[in-house]
Amino acid sequence: MKILLSTFLLFCISTHAPPRKIKVVVKILPTLAKLVKDQPIQIEVSAKDFSYGDTKPINDSLVLLFESSSASSFDVVINGSLKYADSSERYFRTGSRFDLHTGSENFQMNFPADCTINRYLGGKTCPNCKNSKEIIPVVYGLLLPDMPGLPGIDYYPMGCMRSSCDPSWYCKRDSLLF
Numbered sequence: 686m687k688i689l690l691s692t693f694l695l696f697c698i699s700t701h702a703p704p705r706k707i708k709v710v711v712k713i714l715p716t717l718a719k720l721v722k723d724q725p726i727q728i729e730v731s732a733k734d735f736s737y738g739d740t741k742p743i744n745d746s747l748v749l750l751f752e753s754s755s756a757s758s759f760d761v762v763i764n765g766s767l768k769y770a771d772s773s774e775r776y777f778r779t780g781s782r783f784d785l786h787t788g789s790e791n792f793q794m795n796f797p798a799d800c801t802i803n804r805y806l807g808g809k810t811c812p813n814c815k816n817s818k819e820i821i822p823v824v825y826g827l828l829l830p831d832m833p834g835l836p837g838i839d840y841y842p843m844g845c846m847r848s849s850c851d852p853s854w855y856c857k858r859d860s861l862l863f
């Protein structure tokens with residue numbers, strides 16, 4: 686009888702367990718908060734039994750709330766291009782996978798990742814020599830030999846590997862990626 690009762694109780698607990706409450710706080714890198722505030726970024730959250738997708742400007746931080754009964758992990762991908770004071774643009778992409786272990790859980794994610802390259806606010810101007818004329822764009826991905834380029838503009842090939850702290854520009858005078 687005791688075994689039966691405990692089996693019954695276990696059954697009740699497992700089938701009537703309330704869904705876990707999940708809180709995700711997306712924090713904008715403070716240095717870039719002013720830029721992100723006026724420019725939309727894309728947020729995508731995906732899991733087995735919940736998802737979210739939106740494109741909007743974020744003021745300092747964004748709080749997302751979910752409920753899940755069966756997910757063991759979820760993914761967050763945030764990306765967007767930000768325009769700087771000199772009209773240059775920089776693309777950011779940050780992705781994270783979070784594991785779910787216990788009941789209610791809180792997670793935090795920074796956008797973009799906190800690193801020197803992402804904190805730089807000088808746009809296309811070299812942080813070292815302050816020149817903006819001998820600056821070429823950094824290009825990612827497979828480059829084909831006959832890839833059409835803009836006339837008179839060359840580029841710095843970076844290959845296919847991307848991280849959360851990728852340079853966008855290359856100063857030919859200093860051989861510096863920023």
Ligand SMILES: [Zn+2]
Nearest residue numbers: 811814856859
């Ligand atoms: Zn330079």
